[in-house]
Amino acid sequence: MLLLRNARYLSRDLLEGFLRPGDxxxxxxxxxxxxxxxLCQAVGPAGRVFAFDIQQDALDATRALLAENHVxxxxxxxxxxxxANLERHVDRPVRCVLFxxxxxxxxDHRLTTRTPSTLAAVGAALRLLAPGGALxxxxxxxxxxxxxxxxxxxxxAAGLDIRQFNALExxxxxxxxxxxxxxxxxxxx
Ligand code: SAM
Numbered sequence: 001m002l003l004l005r006n007a008r009y010l011s012r013d014l015l016e017g018f019l020r021p022g023d024x025x026x027x028x029x030x031x032x033x034x035x036x037x038x039l040c041q042a043v044g045p046a047g048r049v050f051a052f053d054i055q056q057d058a059l060d061a062t063r064a065l066l067a068e069n070h071v072x073x074x075x076x077x078x079x080x081x082x083x084a085n086l087e088r089h090v091d092r093p094v095r096c097v098l099f100x101x102x103x104x105x106x107x108d109h110r111l112t113t114r115t116p117s118t119l120a121a122v123g124a125a126l127r128l129l130a131p132g133g134a135l136x137x138x139x140x141x142x143x144x145x146x147x148x149x150x151x152x153x154x155x156x157a158a159g160l161d162i163r164q165f166n167a168l169e170x171x172x173x174x175x176x177x178x179x180x181x182x183x184x185x186x187x188x189x
Contacts, residue, residue, distance in 0.1 A: 006172065007180035008100060011136035014184055015096050016042045018134045023095040026128070027051040028083035028121055029113065031104050033062030039098065040071040049076045050090050052083045055111060058104055083121035086128060093130035099137040101149055115148045119156060126165070132189035142178040150181055157183055164188055 002013055012035055019025060021044035027036040030051040039049045053059050059078045066072040079089050083099070099122065103112040125135050139153055140146040157167040168184045 007182040008138045011138045011182045015136045018096050022046040024048040026097040028099045030062045031058050033065035036062050052079045084117040086124040094128050095133045097125040097135045102140045115152045129187040134186045137183040139181045
């Protein structure tokens with residue numbers, strides 16, 4: 001059952017609706033691995049998930065969570081690199097790409113996503129999307145860099161060619177103005 005909690009959960013829940021067993025997907029910000037785990041479960045043992053983070057600690061936490069849940073197998077690749085370099089590592093079209101921006105909640109808040117690499121990465125993600133595939137972005141405007149990312153992503157999403165993409169921007173109307181925002185973008189089937 002779909003639960004409306006916040007943009008973070010909603011972006012993951014909605015993205016799962018696009019995935020089928022055997023699909024390929026990308027977690028562009030692995031963090032503690034919760035989103036990677038959800039993607040691995042959605043694509044099943046025959047699928048493929050590429051999970052990126054710039055912090056070894058994040059990939060270690062992701063690896064531990066996957067092992068705990070028995071999905072640490074050939075379906076997943078953990079990649080220590082910026083998501084700006086997605087196209088160096090992902091060798092096939094993917095059904096979904098998920099971005100949960102910001103910092104590792106338990107880590108160094110200076111190691112946050114940054115507007116220039118975020119913009120490079122979402123551009124690369126769209127190029128990798130298979131027809132009918134979707135990209136979700138959860139953005140946190142409650143801190144300075146997050147506010148810059150939101151403004152840049154709003155301009156970027158508004159400029160996408162409507163013949164190729166449908167771009168949704170959503171916020172919870174009864175949450176604080178600076179609560180997380182969601183973008184969901186689908187490539188035309
Ligand atoms: N999806 C995660 C989960 O389920 O636990 C949470 C992600 S956390 C909010 C954001 C993550 O993005 C942090 O782990 C941070 O290290 C990572 N990050 C920051 N800049 C990055 C970049 N350029 N490329 C890839 N990951 C990056």
